[in-house]
Every structure is written in C-alpha cells, then in structure tokens.
Amino acid sequence: MHPSNPSPDRRTILMAGAGGAATQILPDFLAARPHLGAELRVGLVGVGRQGRAMLAELGKFDEVTLLAYCDTDERRLRSASRRARGAQGYATQESMLAAHPDLDALLIATPTHLHREPCKEGLAAKKHIYCESPLAHTLADCRAITGAASSAGKVFQTGYQGRANPVYALARSFVRSGAIRDVVSLAAQSNQKNSWRTPSSDPAREKALNWRLDPEVSLGLPGELGAQQFDVLHWFTSKYPVRVEASGAVLAWRDGRQVSDTVHAKLTYKDGSQLDWSATLGNTYNGTQELLMGTMGTVRLAWTHGWLFKESDAPTQGWEVYANRQQFHNDEGITLIADATKLASQGKLKKGVGLPHPGLYYGLESFFQSIAKGSKVVCSAEEGLRATAIAIKVQAALATGRPQNIDESDLTSK
Amino acid sequence: MPLRLACQAMGTRFELVLTGQHEDQLRAVGELALEEIQIAHRRWNAFASDSVVAHLARCAGGPEVKVDPETFELLHLCVEVAKKSHGFFNPLLGPLLRQLGLRDDRPEETTTPLTTLIDVKGISLDPDSSSVGLARPGMELDLGGIAKGAALDLAARVLIEEGVTCALMHGGTSTALALDPPPGRDAWQVVIGTGEHAPQALLANTALSVSAAHSRHGSPIESSSETGQEQQGHDPTEHHSRDHHSHILDPHQACGTRHLLAAAVVGPSAAACDAWSTALVAGCRPTHVPASHSLLTQPSPDSWLLSPGRPNCFRIEPCIPATPPPTAAPF
Numbered sequence: 001m002h003p004s005n006p007s008p009d010r011r012t013i014l015m016a017g018a019g020g021a022a023t024q025i026l027p028d029f030l031a032a033r034p035h036l037g038a039e040l041r042v043g044l045v046g047v048g049r050q051g052r053a054m055l056a057e058l059g060k061f062d063e064v065t066l067l068a069y070c071d072t073d074e075r076r077l078r079s080a081s082r083r084a085r086g087a088q089g090y091a092t093q094e095s096m097l098a099a100h101p102d103l104d105a106l107l108i109a110t111p112t113h114l115h116r117e118p119c120k121e122g123l124a125a126k127k128h129i130y131c132e133s134p135l136a137h138t139l140a141d142c143r144a145i146t147g148a149a150s151s152a153g154k155v156f157q158t159g160y161q162g163r164a165n166p167v168y169a170l171a172r173s174f175v176r177s178g179a180i181r182d183v184v185s186l187a188a189q190s191n192q193k194n195s196w197r198t199p200s201s202d203p204a205r206e207k208a209l210n211w212r213l214d215p216e217v218s219l220g221l222p223g224e225l226g227a228q229q230f231d232v233l234h235w236f237t238s239k240y241p242v243r244v245e246a247s248g249a250v251l252a253w254r255d256g257r258q259v260s261d262t263v264h265a266k267l268t269y270k271d272g273s274q275l276d277w278s279a280t281l282g283n284t285y286n287g288t289q290e291l292l293m294g295t296m297g298t299v300r301l302a303w304t305h306g307w308l309f310k311e312s313d314a315p316t317q318g319w320e321v322y323a324n325r326q327q328f329h330n331d332e333g334i335t336l337i338a339d340a341t342k343l344a345s346q347g348k349l350k351k352g353v354g355l356p357h358p359g360l361y362y363g364l365e366s367f368f369q370s371i372a373k374g375s376k377v378v379c380s381a382e383e384g385l386r387a388t389a390i391a392i393k394v395q396a397a398l399a400t401g402r403p404q405n406i407d408e409s410d411l412t413s414k
Numbered sequence: 415m416p417l418r419l420a421c422q423a424m425g426t427r428f429e430l431v432l433t434g435q436h437e438d439q440l441r442a443v444g445e446l447a448l449e450e451i452q453i454a455h456r457r458w459n460a461f462a463s464d465s466v467v468a469h470l471a472r473c474a475g476g477p478e479v480k481v482d483p484e485t486f487e488l489l490h491l492c493v494e495v496a497k498k499s500h501g502f503f504n505p506l507l508g509p510l511l512r513q514l515g516l517r518d519d520r521p522e523e524t525t526t527p528l529t530t531l532i533d534v535k536g537i538s539l540d541p542d543s544s545s546v547g548l549a550r551p552g553m554e555l556d557l558g559g560i561a562k563g564a565a566l567d568l569a570a571r572v573l574i575e576e577g578v579t580c581a582l583m584h585g586g587t588s589t590a591l592a593l594d595p596p597p598g599r600d601a602w603q604v605v606i607g608t609g610e611h612a613p614q615a616l617l618a619n620t621a622l623s624v625s626a627a628h629s630r631h632g633s634p635i636e637s638s639s640e641t642g643q644e645q646q647g648h649d650p651t652e653h654h655s656r657d658h659h660s661h662i663l664d665p666h667q668a669c670g671t672r673h674l675l676a677a678a679v680v681g682p683s684a685a686a687c688d689a690w691s692t693a694l695v696a697g698c699r700p701t702h703v704p705a706s707h708s709l710l711t712q713p714s715p716d717s718w719l720l721s722p723g724r725p726n727c728f729r730i731e732p733c734i735p736a737t738p739p740p741t742a743a744p745f
Contacts (some may be wrong), residue, residue, distance in 0.1 A: 049449075056453070059482040059544060079575055085483060197442035199576045255438055304464045354463030356472065358456065 038372035044069040046110035047080035113217035123152035146413035149381035158384025161359035162232035164366040166338035180294025186275035190225040222394035231387035241267035246398040252282025307333030423455035426586030447569035454565035471554035478547035502698035508556035563684035592617035621684035625691035680727040681707035
C-alpha cells in the first residue's frame with residue numbers, strides 16, 4: 001500500500017451496510033454548497049468554450065465572485081455578458097487588471113498557445129492562477145510559466161481535473177492499495193463527433209479562433225484531449241513513459257485541415273508496460289474513458305463514473321456484499337462511489353453513483369480551497385508541465401512520424 | 415442544400431436544420447448550438463446523477479442551492495406557469511410518476527404525503543443569490559418537456575449570436591423552434607399529426623410545442639415532410655406511458671389526464687410553449703394561457719379547435735369554429 005494513500009475504509013463500509021447508525025449529514029462531495037471560509041474575487045481571462053464552461057461552474061460557489069472577464073473577441077464578450085451577471089467585460093487582461101486591482105485570482109482559459117503571457121502577467125500582479133490544461137504548447141513556454149509560478153509565491157494550479165475528481169481519488173486509492181494488483185496494461189480513449197471548428201464570420205479572425213486546427217500552434221488531439229488522460233494515468237501509477245509512437249490522419253473531416261482528426265498513440269514505460277491511447281473527432285462510441293488493467297482486476301474511469309471489475313481469482317472483501325453493481329455485457333462492475341461509507345450509513349449508496357458536478361467544478365473547488373485554506377494544490381505547475389510534456393512528445397511523434405524518446409530532463413522545469 | 419445536425423440528449427433526439435452559404439461555418443455554429451443542448455441535458459436531466467436537478471433533489475429539505483442563471487430562469491418559468499395554469503403544469507411530478515408505475519427507479523422513502531411532495535409552493539427561488547430550494551426531502555424536479563424547450567431556446571440564442579438566421583430545430587419532434595423561414599417561403603410548415611387534413615403550424619421566429627394525452631405509441635402527431643416541412647411525431651426513445659395511463663398527468667386528480675387528446679401552442683419561447691401545451695392537456699383552461707400564444711386543441715379524434723382572439727399560426731382544413739371543449743377544466 002502506498003503510504004500516502006490509505007486504503008478505503010472497507011470495514012466501516014461493512015459495518016454501515018450491516019445497519020450502522022444513520023445520520024442525515026451528506027458526504028462533502030454531495031453537500032449543497034462548498035464552504036471556503038473566505039470571500040474570493042476572481043477574473044476570467046478568455047470566454048471561449050472553456051471560459052463559458054467556467055462561467056457556469058463559478059455560479060455554484062457562494063463565496064466566489066466573478067468581478068471581471070476579458071476576451072479579444074467582441075462577440076464572445078457580448079455572449080459572456082449575459083452569463084456573467086454583474087461582472088465587467090474587458091478587451092484585454094491589462095485593462096481588466098488595471099480596473100480591478102483587488103482581484104484575488106485569475107482563471108486562464110485562453111487558447112493553449114496563449115497561456116504564457118496571461119500567466120506571467122497575472123503572477124507579476126500577485127494573483128493566484130488557475131491555468132487550463134495543457135499548460136502550454138511548447139516546453140519553453142511550460143518552463144517560463146513554472147519559473148514564474150515558483151518565484152511568485154502564489155497558488156498556481158494547472159487544470160488537470162482528474163486529480164480533483166472524487167471518483168478518481170477513490171479509484172486511485174483502490175489501485176494504490178493493490179486492489180487490481182500488478183498493472184499490466186493501460187488504455188485510454190477520447191471519442192467525440194465534432195468538427196473542432198469555431199464559428200467565425202470574420203475571415204480576419206478565422207485563424208485566431210480556429211487555433212486548434214492551426215498546425216503551427218496546436219497540440220492537436222494529444223494535447224487538447226489526451227493530456228488530461230495522460231495526467232490521470234501518471235497520477236495513478238507514478239510512471240512516465242520513456243518512448244512514444246503515434247500515427248493519425250484526417251478521416252472524418254476532409255475540409256483541407258492538416259491537424260489529424262483521428263489519432264492512435266502507444267506510450268511505453270520503463271518496465272515495458274504500455275498505454276494505448278486513441279482519439280477521434282468522428283465517432284462518439286464510449287466517449288472518454290481510461291482503463292487500468294491489473295492481474296486482479298480492472299479499473300474503468302469515465303470522469304463522473306468509475307467501476308472496478310474483479311478477476312475471478314481476486315480475493316473477496318466483506319464490503320462487496322453491499323456494493324452497487326452494474327453489468328456490462330459479460331462483466332460486472334462494482335460502482336466506485338465517493339464517500340460510500342457515509343452514504344451506506346444512510347442507506348443511500350445508490351445516490352452516490354456518479355458525481356453531482358462535472359470535473360471542472362472539482363478542479364475549481366480545489367483551487368479555491370488552496371487559496372482560502374492553504375490546502376495542497378492538486379496539480380502544481382510542475383505536475384502540469386510533466387503531463388503537457390508527454391502530450392508535446394506525442395504530438396511530435398504524430399507530426400514527424402517518428403518515435404520520440406522521453407528523457408528525465410524533458411519532464412523538469414529547468 | 416440545408417445542413418442537418420443532430421445529437422442525443424434528454425432521452426430523445428434533437429435535430430437542427432440550418433441554411434446558409436458556407437457549410438463549414440454553418441456546421442461550426444450548429445455544433446456550438448448542439449453543445450448548448452448537451453450542456454442543458456447535463457444540467458436538467460432528472461435521470462443523470464451529475465445533473466443540477468438531481469443535485470437539487472439530493473439537497474431537498476436542506477439549504478438552498480446556488481444554480482447557474484439559465485437553470486434559475488427555467489425554474490422561475492416553471493413556477494410562473496404552475497401558478498398561472500392553476501397547478502395544471504407541475505414540475506414536481508416525479509413521485510407521482512413513480513407511484514403510478516411510470517418511472518422505474520425506486521421511490522425515496524419518506525413519510526411526507528404525496529400532495530406535499532408535488533406542491534409547487536415547496537420550490538423556493540432567491541433571485542439575489544440565484545439559489546433554489548426544495549422544501550422537503552423526497553421532493554424532486556422532473557422537468558420533462560420544458561427542459562427540451564429551454565434547450566432549444568438556448569440553442570437558438572447561440573445561432574442568432576453567431577449570425578445564423580435561417581433555421582428550424584426540434585427536440586424529440588414534440589417541440590420545435592424556427593428562426594427565419596427558408597428562402598422563398600413565408601414560414602416553416604410543420605405538420606401536426608397524420609392524415610389528409612392534419613393541421614399545420616406555420617412558424618417563423620416562433621416556437622411550437624405539441625402535447626398529447628395518450629400513449630406515445632399511439633400518438634396521432636406524425637406526418638411526412640419535405641424540405642421546409644418538418645415532422646411532429648412520437649419519439650420511441652422517450653419514456654412513455656404504460657397501460658391505460660396518459661403520459662401527461664392531471665396533478666389535481668393524481669392520475670393520467672382525460673381532458674384533451676392533444677394541444678399545440680405557438681409562442682416566442684419553446685420552453686413556455688412546452689409548459690403551456692402540457693398544462694392544457696392536463697386540464698388548464700385556454701384562457702389562462704397568455705394572449706400572445708396561438709393555441710390549437712384536439713378534444714376528440716376528428717376535431718381541432720383554434721382558440722379565438724389570438725394570433726393564428728395554424729392552418730386547419732376544414733376550418734372548425736372555436737367552441738368550448740366538451741370536457742372543460744373545472745375553473
């Protein structure tokens with residue numbers, strides 16, 4: 001068992017399931033409102049797709065006030081104005097900071113290749129920073145950001161959301177306590193059906209708005225979809241690949257684009273184990289999920305849900321009698337339920353199936369908790385750099401058609 | 415050539431028909447609108463544990479929950495229509511649906527009487543904090559069709575913001591929203607039901623919702639269509655009624671309604687149209703529906719009635735003069 005990751009309290013689950021004292025206190029992750037214990041004023045940099053998602057989640061925090069937001073696109077500013085009641089919109093981060101020197105924190109949701117300057121400017125202005133993932137599009141930019149973050153003395157969180165996800169935290173505790181024993185294979189996929197185009201009625205704005213399809217700056221599917229998953233698997237296993245291979249093509253959207261809409265990658269670890277990762281913009285089957293297959297079981301993760309599939313010869317634990325189960329063709333999965341002990345004690349175990357909020361919510365909540373209560377940042381700039389560096393290597397393998405070796409030095413901020 | 419895009423959400427299929435010159439641009443805007451529908455699904459789907467309404471149900475009986483502005487607006491509309499319809503529209507019918515065997519999930523164990531659990535007065539709305547509360551444990555929102563309508567309203571807003579002006583959208587074919595009609599036409603023609611004399615709704619920058627009392631499998635609201643004409647029909651993927659129960663409930667009688675066979679409402683908001691068409695079939699009097707809405711009701715299989723004194727967005731052949739329906743509501 002990993003010393004810093006104690007096993008889930010299975011005995012408590014067993015006792016509760018057998019008729020332990022009931023309480024009406026809901027688990028923390030189901031609580032109506034998060035309690036930060038401090039009023040925070042935040043500004044949002046970039047109100048495109050991800051910025052809009054942030055706006056929706058920010059509205060759930062009683063003690064967090066969005067004072068201002070900025071974007072270089074006028075139409076997006078107009079759109080944000082109706083979603084961000086009471087907040088002021090600005091065309092630049094500079095003007096926003098000048099008008100609101102009292103901001104405690106900035107949320108950076110600009111295009112990936114435009115993270116560096118907003119992060120540095122925000123840190124220079126002594127703001128706490130939540131920077132969306134991937135951290136940047138080049139290792140040089142990642143290092144510039146981590147350098148600025150380390151010397152600023154402010155909270156800096158990279159937006160790799162798996163680390164803040166209660167279901168993932170529970171699954172990780174199972175994996176690290178040996179529930180699936182030796183990991184023999186890793187797999188992850190991110191499937192969606194979407195052209196990845198951003199509307200632009202102004203040809204002059206086309207290139208800027210469709211940066212994900214610009215091979216000069218885009219990390220493609222490995223960066224924009226894969227990096228989150230690479231980080232999850234690194235977090236679970238504490239392993240980083242030493243070599244990556246990738247191939248891809250434009251198969252779904254033959255509109256002249258150069259950025260592959262379908263990608264397969266193989267990431268090889270030092271012990272010989274591998275992660276098979278694939279992503280496509282042409283099919284939604286099974287969506288986004290990660291698999292960790294071990295000699296005694298498999299953990300399947302799907303962001304708001306998670307399951308444990310046991311091998312037949314895996315030892316049976318007493319708490320399994322009370323577990324919630326779900327059938328997938330020939331396999332039966334035990335639903336991973338965060339705070340199962342509390343729920344079981346109330347006879348409400350099924351209420352905990354699936355999370356009540358999207359992953360982004362938990363990422364933001366943990367960031368605000370770090371500012372307000374000084375709790376440890378779930379994904380530092382340095383951790384963010386490592387997952388991003390892997391994505392950069394996968395994209396390089398894809399772009400060049402040649403395998404890429406990953407050295408320790410590629411994963412450090414120096 | 416119109417561009418069609420679709421997605422699955424809220425247990426049904428949403429479809430967009432967009433017209434314009436640049437397909438790549440249209441597709442990009444359409445995908446943004448579909449994203450909006452998916453976001454609405456994640457918030458308002460009572461069957462998904464990570465939805466806002468599921469969270470509100472879990473927190474029922476506790477403190478109010480802060481919600482996003484769009485959810486707040488939708489719940490505000492729910493309460494408003496519930497009041498104006500004298501309770502014939504009710505967004506809290508989940509426990510009743512379960513009691514009637516129309517929902518598969520197990521009921522929450524509670525000693526609270528059913529009438530209290532479905533009392534709309536138990537919904538509290540605080541506009542200052544954008545917070546919503548359900549007064550008692552066991553209360554839960556089941557937004558049903560109004561959520562589909564609201565999703566279409568939000569999707570339309572995205573289309574307009576992004577400069578797409580000519581479009582027709584529907585959610586599960588029971589609720590539709592039209593922007594400008596196709597070139598050369600005055601309106602999008604939407605056929606309601608089947609048969610030679612099936613009525614048509616003429617939509618231009620308006621929404622339509624059709625509710626039917628009987629089982630979806632026997633729905634009369636189907637038709638064929640061609641470019642510029644869309645269908646209203648049953649959606650086999652939706653949760654449907656069983657046995658003799660209507661899939662629309664009369665909240666006052668706590669059972670399936672027998673007031674009208676169907677009702678169609680045209681108005682500016684798809685969410686409001688959906689709420690009002692449901693209320694009408696449940697037993698609400700047409701006079702309680704805001705005068706800006708166009709109403710068409712079906713009291714018997716062979717007759718459709720236009721409500722007088724309102725804008726007429728329907729074409730019926732042969733035209734039937736409006737008379738009070740034979741099974742008028744008790745108000």
